[in-house]
Amino acid sequence: MMKQIEGEPHWEQLPERTISWSAAWKMIEDNNLDLKESKMNLRQAEWAVTSVFTQMIPGVNLDLMMTRDINGLSSLSARDVEYHTNILFNMPSLTQVPFDYYSAKASVYASKNMLEMKKRELLSQLYRQVLLYDNAIRSRKNALDSIPYDDDGTQRAKVDRDWEKTRKDMSKAFSLLLGDVDSRWFVNPVTLPRINWAAYRKASRKLDFLVVSIMAMELEASRLNVLDVKMRFFPSMDINFYSPSLFTGSGGTYSGFFAGARDMQVNMSLKEQLDTRLDVWNQYRNARDNHKILEKKIRLRLLDRREKVEALIKSRDEFESWQSYYRKKAEFLKKRLAFSGEEYLQLRKDIQSIYHDLDSEAVKNAEVEAALIMEYGWLR
Numbered sequence: 001m002m003k004q005i006e007g008e009p010h011w012e013q014l015p016e017r018t019i020s021w022s023a024a025w026k027m028i029e030d031n032n033l034d035l036k037e038s039k040m041n042l043r044q045a046e047w048a049v050t051s052v053f054t055q056m057i058p059g060v061n062l063d064l065m066m067t068r069d070i071n072g073l074s075s076l077s078a079r080d081v082e083y084h085t086n087i088l089f090n091m092p093s094l095t096q097v098p099f100d101y102y103s104a105k106a107s108v109y110a111s112k113n114m115l116e117m118k119k120r121e122l123l124s125q126l127y128r129q130v131l132l133y134d135n136a137i138r139s140r141k142n143a144l145d146s147i148p149y150d151d152d153g154t155q156r157a158k159v160d161r162d163w164e165k166t167r168k169d170m171s172k173a174f175s176l177l178l179g180d181v182d183s184r185w186f187v188n189p190v191t192l193p194r195i196n197w198a199a200y201r202k203a204s205r206k207l208d209f210l211v212v213s214i215m216a217m218e219l220e221a222s223r224l225n226v227l228d229v230k231m232r233f234f235p236s237m238d239i240n241f242y243s244p245s246l247f248t249g250s251g252g253t254y255s256g257f258f259a260g261a262r263d264m265q266v267n268m269s270l271k272e273q274l275d276t277r278l279d280v281w282n283q284y285r286n287a288r289d290n291h292k293i294l295e296k297k298i299r300l301r302l303l304d305r306r307e308k309v310e311a312l313i314k315s316r317d318e319f320e321s322w323q324s325y326y327r328k329k330a331e332f333l334k335k336r337l338a339f340s341g342e343e344y345l346q347l348r349k350d351i352q353s354i355y356h357d358l359d360s361e362a363v364k365n366a367e368v369e370a371a372l373i374m375e376y377g378w379l380r
Helices: 002-007 021-031 033-054 070-075 097-145 154-178 197-203 209-233 279-335 341-376
Strands: 016-019 059-066 081-091 184-187 236-242 247-250 253-256 265-271
Touching (some): 016 021, 021 033, 021 154, 097 209, 097 341, 197 341
Antiparallel strands (some): 081 247, 236 265, 247 253
16 A cells, blocks of 8 residues: 555646536546445445345255365265255245335435435535635635735745645545546636526525435334334244255265155244343333434424524525625725825725635635535525
């Protein structure tokens, strides 16, 4: 691993590439490791549904055994090898199959929701990163415009150093998000699609269905845990089918048969285990009480989420009005004529202060808008 890392080029040596928004999202869908893990979890959940029935498929055992003293290994022959072939049908408890099937299907539904939420999360992160990059470009331009005419190059050099550091941090964030660290990636802010914020205001009147579904599945998992413990109070029925050796070879003598009704044996059992030590009762009581607590927690979380969504919408609307006002104010000050050197310097200072405030608030607003995208998805 050390040799591999030593052979990797440093970040500054990587080629720089700028792509569009659509190309960036395509790369995330293909390369992002977190998204791949979510897809793998869904695939595993879907297989769990199949395995509820595949465990009923009979198993076949192949046994091979050889016993011989060490001195006689040189004269080993087929007569010294013994092998058997057996078939086994293992039927799960009939009272457990419906529960296992429902649990597996519920897990698939929950995994699909989590996959969709992961896509929203990555989409909001990409949107936020493009906004921050666009804001950094404007900040650099404003910083260059604020350099006095008599600068000896010191302030310009500082602006350039800050810009290079910002671009390095931005490219790292883009590369990790895209799942490709072989280049210094950037996403062109011009290609960022427009979002219909009026649709978010309308959607914020109620909580998002996906968000509520994820919380509902958390509650359902708790309910199934209670039911699973409760089922231990009931008897279980097990059925096993098995056969003698289907094929046997020993000492050069071979025997076998095709499995038929006489060749198969069935073992059925109805078992009831009395909870004399109250272990199952204690587990059931704890699971039931935890479920009741979770119900109250989910309700509080939903109410809190609704308040936070309302706060996000309000913050976004206030920023839009505030930004419009201060941009107009900055343009007005730029066109204003100064009648003295002191007034000129004060104007430049006021303009610089406005742009600094705009940049700071734009960073905060990027977080707000990204949170709304994660809450409701991509609304256009």
